[in-house]
Amino acid sequence: SQQGEEDPQALSIQEGENATMNCSYKTSINNLQWYRQNSGRGLVHLILIRSNEREKHSGRLRVTLDTSKKSSSLLITASRAADTASYFCATADSWGKLQFGAGTQVVVTP
Amino acid sequence: DAGVTQSPTHLIKTRGQQVTLRCSPKSGHDTVSWYQQALGQGPQFIFQYYEEEERQRGNFPDRFSGHQFPNYSSELNVNALLLGDSALYLCASSFGAPGKAGHWLAFFGQGTRLTVV
Numbered sequence: 001s002q003q004g005e006e007d008p009q010a011l012s013i014q015e016g017e018n019a020t021m022n023c024s025y026k027t028s029i030n031n032l033q034w035y036r037q038n039s040g041r042g043l044v045h046l047i048l049i050r051s052n053e054r055e056k057h058s059g060r061l062r063v064t065l066d067t068s069k070k071s072s073s074l075l076i077t078a079s080r081a082a083d084t085a086s087y088f089c090a091t092a093d094s095w096g097k098l099q100f101g102a103g104t105q106v107v108v109t110p
Numbered sequence: 111d112a113g114v115t116q117s118p119t120h121l122i123k124t125r126g127q128q129v130t131l132r133c134s135p136k137s138g139h140d141t142v143s144w145y146q147q148a149l150g151q152g153p154q155f156i157f158q159y160y161e162e163e164e165r166q167r168g169n170f171p172d173r174f175s176g177h178q179f180p181n182y183s184s185e186l187n188v189n190a191l192l193l194g195d196s197a198l199y200l201c202a203s204s205f206g207a208p209g210k211a212g213h214w215l216a217f218f219g220q221g222t223r224l225t226v227v
Contacts, residue, residue: 030214031214033214035218040149040198040221040223041220041221042114042200042218042219042220042221043153043200043202043218044218045215045216045217045218048214048215088152088153090152090153092214095158095165095166096141096143096158096204096214096216097143097155097158097166097168098143098145098153098155098202098216099155100145100152100153100154101152102150102151102152103151103152
């Protein structure tokens with residue numbers, strides 16, 4: 001079963017716009033991570049946020065975590081065509097086991 | 111520095127056959143986990159190997175088995191293939207004993223696309 005649920009399932013935006021996607025999860029977590037996947041290939045790690053952190057930035061990425069609501073959001077600012085991909089959130093237990101959601105498909109058009 | 115490498119990249123098998131997928135972890139990593147990703151879904155955890163032992167296992171039948179070698183590389187074996195086993199199989203490596211902080215950050219390979227016909 002999937003731990004996280006991403007919302008929306010699909011997102012279509014134009015270059016330069018911001019993209020926001022949300023993730024909800026069910027159980028307590030050690031940390032939450034976001035990954036990108038291009039065309040069914042391998043997963044690229046984007047950012048990790050620990051359970052005691054509320055917000056984290058990495059370049060054009062901003063992640064928030066609300067453990068009371070069991071939710072996280074990923075914001076991509078000033079999107080580019082190269083950001084077209086599927087984005088997954090994954091929760092990690094203390095042993096490193098990752099549980100993924102079904103992902104958000106993002107299409108950025110020039 | 112080579113990342114996680116998986117072989118083969120694509121594979122076609124017939125129902126009932128057996129398959130072996132291979133993974134070499136990122137240099138310096140000693141833990142390997144395997145995931146199955148069906149089309150349109152997120153990856154599902156199969157199992158995790160550390161110190162040549164299976165440490166955690168997801169909800170997969172015994173037809174799925176694995177092995178980790180002294181050089182930390184790993185194999186995933188699937189017996190009696192079913193059509194439903196068609197998926198992208200991803201290998202992820204990390205460093206440190208499961209339960210340790212550094213272990214949380216996993217690097218993924220490009221995957222093996224298995225098609226069962």
